[in-house]
Amino acid sequence: MIKFSSNPTENFSIINFVLEDDIEPFVLKTIAPPDAITEDFAHKGVILSGRGPVWLYCFLTHFYHPTKFVATYDPRLQGAVVVESHASQYKVGDIISIESSLIKSND
DSSP, X not given: OEXXXXXXXXXXXXXXXXXXXXXXXXXXXXXXXXXXXXXXXXXXXXXXXXXXXXXXXXXXXXXXXXXXXXXXXXXXXXXXXEEEESSTTSOTTOXXXXXXXXXXXXX
């Protein structure tokens, strides 16, 4: 399965995930990522972090679409790339610098 955790900051929440086993696409029907409304971060952006298949990232980007923006963490860039945005201050392709201490290791 997939283990999720969230790390809220002032402007965004980091959603980290870890695959505990190999996963198949049918798991998308049953997974429960942290909810932006019940956990009160829908007014912020979301940064996704974790090692997983492209289709999981697509699912999570769609799941968090209502938030201010969605970005994906890339350790090579020491930041997160904005892939979707509803806020003028965050444009698709922008890189948001992230302190590595805010990102949980998947190892």
